[in-house]
Amino acid sequence: TKYDWFSSVSVMEDLVSMDHNFLSTFGFYIEGRQNALNQLKTMKALLEKTASPINEPEKYIIHPLNQYSLVKRFALKWSKIEELLEVFRNENIRSQLNQMVAYIPDKSDLVGAAEAIVRLQKSYNLDINELVNGNVKGFTSGTFLKSEDCFRMGKAAFENRLFDLCEPWLNKSLELYVKTQKIKRDNITSLLDLCKQYVSLKHMNSRKWSSLSRLNVIFPLYFFSRGFIVYKGELDSESAESLQENNSKDSQENNTMSLDDYEKITDHSNLCLGNFTIVCPNDVKKQLKCYYFTNKQHPRLLLSPIKLEELWNFPHIVRFHDIVSDKEANAIIELAKPQLERVEGSDISGDNVGTVKYRVSSTAWFYDDASYVVKKLSQRVSDATGLTGYSEALQVVANYGMGGHYIAHYDHAVANDSDGREEHPQDQGARIATALFYLSDVPEGGSTAFLQPRIAAEPIKGSAVFWFNLFPSGKGDSRTLHAxxxxxxxxxxxxxxxxxxxxxxFVRRCDLDRNS
Ligand SMILES: O=C(O)CCC(=O)C(=O)O
Ligand SMILES: [Fe+2]
Known part of the structure; x- marks a missing residue:
């Protein structure tokens, strides 16, 4: 209940002390907010200084190191701001940021981004020093990698068992740390820890040197860096065996294959590097033609024939040039953008479906009636091939991610039965043929590699590559393996x-010879 202060002067002493107490609480409160505000100001200045260029964002994001830097910015900086804003309850900016944080890149995206860089490095033999300076095959980005970035790459390489890439990244990270001494305490501790794990894993069976001298040989800056920090040796307790166990447990839990495993299966890296003219042998080249194609005088194609380029003879792989106009390609991209969803796939056991490292892209699916453009495209490719889509003809539009790829696969289902064919519950049969449209040009990489003929088709905007996945007998054609x-x-x-x-x-009649 409220006290009537005016009724006793003596009790008013309490008021005086209350006054002082509250003032100091008030002071703490203001100081706290001021601190948070100052940190926020510093953070804002830093973010402004390092902001990605707003003009022509599409040019900025085509470089993998800019993509990495953008993901990192959100995963580390913006989430930090969220913490600072904790002090300011119920304020507009907080709720706005909370909403934003729900779908901005987080730490798992940062791991994915580092994995992408390492994947690119492996596929295209990228030079580590070039990468650190923001360059990729002559494309400069203005993004420079720091010690902690190199550590992140080393970790991504380690976790995907790409040990030959892990070692130089960790060494680079140590080198930059020693040079600048700018790395968070947590990160340098983890860096040194990872160096040790690497050495014990890689040289488990070698008794030639003690583990300390091995560390010294493989990571010459290890002990020097260790000297910089107050390092209590808490890592020494872990033995090589227990680390190994942890690692294999991790990969079982994730139930995903490492990039390394997939590389072993597919090994299309050299194909991705080369281009068609280099890998196409002369005897085949002589047989390949380019011509105007009317598909047996199809009326629409008589009016506007298609430019056809043969890419290979057996299996017959062709490219239809200019089959999609720029305007149509852009319209389809705009149609797909709001509907993109990350592609999922099954793990190596085939039991679980989820996100996978072997296919990094997002897709949107359309029926012919989704848009006039989709329908027109379907019609044009039907005119050119004679094939018709089934009643609910679907077209899938894919946008590839950072270092986005799809490892070697067949488009027809491959099951265990002797025909290499799967049951098709919708009764539409197997995927007899594929038309693959390129809706954008890709300055470097992103080709479609056919592993058996050893050719790689560059993505050329407006063109489509076409091939049959099945022999006329209905049997799968294993020569169509592609990535x-x-x-x-x-x-x-x-x-x-x-x-x-x-x-x-009736378009492609069945043949009694199973292999033709
Ligand atoms: O995008 C490519 O180059 C190939 C895509 C592919 O093979 C597929 O989606 O089945
Ligand atoms: Fe495919």
């Missing part, structure tokens, strides 16, 4: 149209 090479520089948009067996029986 999407990692995108090095650029933003790759592609679109697939798959034709099914059913409805196309």
């Amino acid at each position: 999407a090479c990692p995108v090095l520089i650029g933003n790759k948009w592609a679109s697939n149209k798959w034709f099914r067996e059913f409805g196309n029986e």
Whole structure:
């Protein structure tokens, strides 16, 4: 209950002390806010100084190191601001930021971004010093990698068992740390820890040297860096065995294959590097033609024939040039943008479906009636191939991510039965043929590699590559194994149209010879 202070002077002493107490609380409160505000100001100045250029963002983001830097900025800086804003309850900016934080890149994106850089480095033999200076095959970015970035790359390489890449990254990280001594305490501790893990894992069976001298040989700056920090040796307790166990447990838990495993299976890196003219042998080259194609005088194609380029003879792989106009390609991209979802796939056991490292892209699916442009495209490719889409003809539009790729695969389902074919519950049959449209140019990388003929088709905006996945007998043609090479520089948009067996029986008649 409220006290009537005016009724006793003596009790008013309490008021005096209350006055002082509250003033000091008030002072703390203001100081706290001031501190937070100052930190926020510093952070804002830093963010402004390092902001990505607002004009022509599409040019900025085609460089993988800029992509990495952008992801890092959100994953580390903006989430930090969220912490600072904790002090300011119920304020507009907080709720706005909370909403934003729900879908900005987080730490797992940063790991994915580092993995992408390492994947690109492996696929395209990128020079580590060039990368540190922001350069990728002559494309400069203005993004420079720091000690902690190199540590992140080393860790990504380590966790994907790309040990030959891990070592130089960790050494680079130590070198930059010694040079600048700018790295968070947590990070330098983890860096040194990772160096030790690396050495014990890599040289587990070698008894030639003690582990300390091995560390010294492999990471010459290890002990020097260690000297910089108050380092209590808490890492020494872990033995090589227990670290190993942890690692294998991790990969089982994630139930994903490492990049290394996939590389072993697919090994298309050299193909991705080369281009068609280099790998196409002369005897085949002589047989390949370019001509105007009317598909047996199809009326629409008589009016406007398609420029056809043969990329290979057996299997027959062709490219239709200028089959999509720039305007149509852009319209399809705009249509797809709001509907993109990260592609999922099954893990190596085939039991679990989720995000996978072997296919990094997002897709949107369309029926023919989604838009006039989609329908027109379907019609044009039907005119050119004679094949018709099944009743709900679908077209999938894909946008590749950082270092986005798709490892070697068949477009027709491959099951265990002797035909290499799967049951198709919707009764549409297997994917008889593929038309792969390129909706954007890609300055570097992103080719479609056919592993058996050993050719790589560059993404050329407006063109489509076409091939049959099945022999006329209906048996899968194993020569069609193909992969999407990692995108090095650029933003790759592609679109697939798959034709099914059913409805196309008279266009491509069954053959009794299983292998022709
Ligand atoms: O994008 C590419 O180059 C190939 C894509 C592909 O093979 C697929 O989506 O099935
Ligand atoms: Fe494919």
